[in-house]
Amino acid sequence: MTKLKAIIIDDSPQARKLLLMMLEEYTKDLEVIAEAEQAAQGLDLIKKHAPNVIFLDIEMPGKSGIQLAEQLLIEKINPAIVFTTAYNDYALKAFRLSAIDYLLKPINEKHLQEAIEKIKKVHPKAEEEKKLKTFITNYNTAFPKTLSIPTSTGYQFLKIDTILYMKADGSYTHIFFDKEKSITVSKNLKYFETALDGYSQFIRVHRSYLINLLQMKKFDKQNRGEIIMNDDAIIDLAREKREDFFNAVEKFML
Secondary structure: OOOEEEEEEOOOHHHHHHHHHHHHHHOOOEEEEEEEOOHHHHHHHHHHHOOOEEEEEOOOOOOOHHHHHHHHHHOOOOOEEEEEEEOOHHHHHHHHHHOOOEEEEOOOHHHHHHHHHHHHOOOOHHHHHHHHHHHHHHHOOOOOOEEEEEEOOEEEEEEHHHOOEEEEEOOEEEEEEEOOEEEEEOOOHHHHHHHOOOOOOEEEEEOOEEEEHHHEEEEEOOOOOEEEEOOOOEEEOOHHHHHHHHHHHHHHHO
16 A cells, blocks of 8 residues: 655644654554645645645744645645644634544544544545635634534535534434434534534533524423424423523523
């Protein structure tokens, strides 16, 4: 099997050295052919070597990793990109919403191996471009607007405000975004609850349901309390979630 060609772009010599050592130890299918400490140098190396993958730090002096990724899109250069980043809540939200690959520093061995396995799989270039564009838009926006959903055949890109509700099904989640349409994703409901944290319109009203208050038609106080969504779905409000629900509705409506 031909080895994948990789370039590491990171302003930290220590970070580049550590990643190189890990790649050499944990994979035989990938060869690092060049390193760069800033974006402009990295772009030159990418054009020269045409790597299959780049490991790209987000925050660097001068042009950032995000700006370099934008430049690659403009110039129609399509290596796989794995972003590397120190812990940052906002960046992680953009990654999760966009289904783009990333590695948190300090890099974990298991996560690195998982990223490499993803890289080895063949994905349509147009799909990868859409994921990257979605990530850049989400990263540069105070409140990202798009959620990238992995499906059995690729990815589906949903406007966050169009999501009606999400229903848990073990390690899967059913996402309803139209009266007659839903998709099933191999992520549990907690994953989406975490990804959408900070969006005041999304609230967990039951252990099995995460709803979008923007898509709620009405609330019926009879019995335990029922939430009627815009597609006429009826969702029970769990007793332990009542206080959180009413507080959220009050703040949201004000």
